[in-house]
Amino acid sequence: MAYDHHYAVFTSFIALALSACTLTLAMDALQDFCVADLKGSPTINGFACKDPKTVQASDFSFGGLHIPGNTSNAFGSKVTPAFVTQIPGLNTFGISMARVDYARGGINPPHTHPRATEILTVIKGTLEVGFVTSNPENRLVSKVLRKGDVFVFPIGLVHFQRNTGHRNAVAIAALSSQNPGVITVANAVFGSKPDIPTDVLAKAFQVDRSVVQKLQAKF
Missing domain, CATH: 2.60.120.10 (Jelly Rolls)
Incomplete structure (x- = not known):
């Protein structure tokens, strides 16, 4: 029973510590700013940072x-x-x-x-x-x-x-x-490249395939 109690306390402590770390990482900035280097591609959390020494007021x-x-x-x-x-x-x-x-x-x-x-x-x-x-x-x-x-x-x-x-x-x-980001519904559904199969859209919207083809032609 004592082992179970200590284990429960330990796991609760670990969970609390992890939560605190997560909040810290999510909320605390480690630098004043990270001006985007638009010459590169976005990474998983934004663009790479420009050298702070090259940052100008125009960047903001x-x-x-x-x-x-x-x-x-x-x-x-x-x-x-x-x-x-x-x-x-x-x-x-x-x-x-x-x-x-x-x-x-x-x-x-x-x-x-x-x-x-x-x-x-x-x-x-x-x-x-x-x-x-x-x-x-x-x-x-x-x-x-x-x-x-x-x-x-x-x-x-x-x-x-x-x-x-x-x-x-x-x-x-x-x-x-x-x-x-923006996803315009009509463009995404009827203007995808390549096209979503006509029979899929006809069944999804419960219309004839010719109606779908006319809509796809508009986009």
Whole structure:
């Protein structure tokens, strides 16, 4: 019994120590910054660091979010990112931003960010926004936002925005990753290279193969 007690105490201590180490590694930075060396490829946790002696103020700034995006496209929207590729100083910090412009009736089509939660603030106009919960519920959570309103899109969930006002709209998004990624649902499903087999998509969407072929042709 004494052996069992000591073993239980020992294993509890080890578990606590490992938890503390994990928290330390996850939270404590070992340097002031790790400005991305964009000439190399991303590693498992971001880009390699530039030599700190070569870092400039320009590595931490970006001057593009005041410029309206060109919304003359099929969706009537334009995303202007301020990710690590635009601001190398964001590397490893787990944050980024984007500006989204919407023409009248424009949409930011259903998409996901596989590596980030997004919080969106309406700067101008009126937007209908929403996300869909996971299977099997697949419940749409949506709301109409006006200037100054804020909405959160949980990480990995399919979400969208639509301009429901009578003029152009603008929003600023903040994301919990320096490289959040984006998967536009229609592009991924109907525009993959090579194509997802037509019969697979026909069965998945419960439509005729000719419908799938028409959709694939658009992408």
